[in-house]
Amino acid sequence: MPQMAPMNWLSMYLVFSTLFLLMMVISFFQLNYKNNPFKSNKQSIKPSWKW
Template sequence: MPQMAPMNWLSLFISFSILLLMINSMNFFSTMNKSPETSTNKINKPTNWKW
């Protein structure tokens, strides 16, 4: 598509870059918040092997 103006390519690049950054940041922060909860639950459950 060489007929397109360079401004259109620039706006597409900026919009897709912002979309990529938003998706990556949402993915990072959603997984980061869940990891400490699971690690504290594993620590707080002691296994009692005494019969």
């Protein structure tokens, strides 16, 4: 079975900490994204159910 190349604890720490910081930055920008490009009147979208 081929195994992964041996890495010391410092390089493992650096790899996982940069991965963690990258995920935190991505989630931060996803949560701050304002999903309101169209500010239209909501009354015109509401359907009328009078048959």
